[in-house]
Amino acid sequence: MKKEIHKFFPDYRIEALETWLCDMANQGWKLVEEHFSYWTFEPCEKGAYRYRVDFKNSGFDTDAGQRYISFLEECGAECITVGSLLIACVKAEDASTFELYSDRSSWIALYTRLMRHIWLSELPLIPLGVHAVVALIAAIQGNSTMLKNSINNLVLWGFLAVLILAVAAPTYCKLYKKRKRLLEEKQIFES
Secondary structure, three states: OOEEEEOOOOOOOHHHHHHHHHHHHHOOEEEEEEEOOEEEEEEOOOOOEEEEEEEOOOOOOOHHHHHHHHHHHHOOOEEEEEOOEEEEEEEHHHHOOOOOOOOHHHHHHHHHHHHHHHHHHOOOHHHHHHHHHHHHHHHHHOOHHHHHHHHHHHHHHHHHHHHHHHHHHHHHHHHHHHHHHHHHHHHHHOO
16 A cells, blocks of 8 residues: 655755655655656565755766766665655664765755855846836836836745745745854864
């Protein structure tokens, strides 16, 4: 018997995804595949598996990505790729020694990649700025038709911008704080 759950995780929420997958394993469900935010699980012994999640902007379809997956599989992990994410599943008894990131520098690099990815998701904000400038020019020139069109577009793009910011900003702030703390620790311990 398989179980399918529809759940969306933005790429930059890897810690939440990892926690959710581990919770599913603790309930006796092992991930077998993911397809367009549909996660398919099969029954397993409760708590038998642990998950680690990695992120690469370029995904894992490159030669380097495939070598990385082969290396993880040689270490005993079962790997599933989901776009820019790599999900590594290991048996619970091996989980204490299986970490994808074991030093501060690699964690800092991961958080930097995730923060950059979030900024790229903010690209829809550019039209908002363009429409704001057009509305300002129209208001200065007294062009009511152009002003009305720009205001309508501002409302649409403004709603989209607020939605994106509402979703991404809290995660970005968390990543920023973690990265900052790691940079401070690195400076203390490597000085």
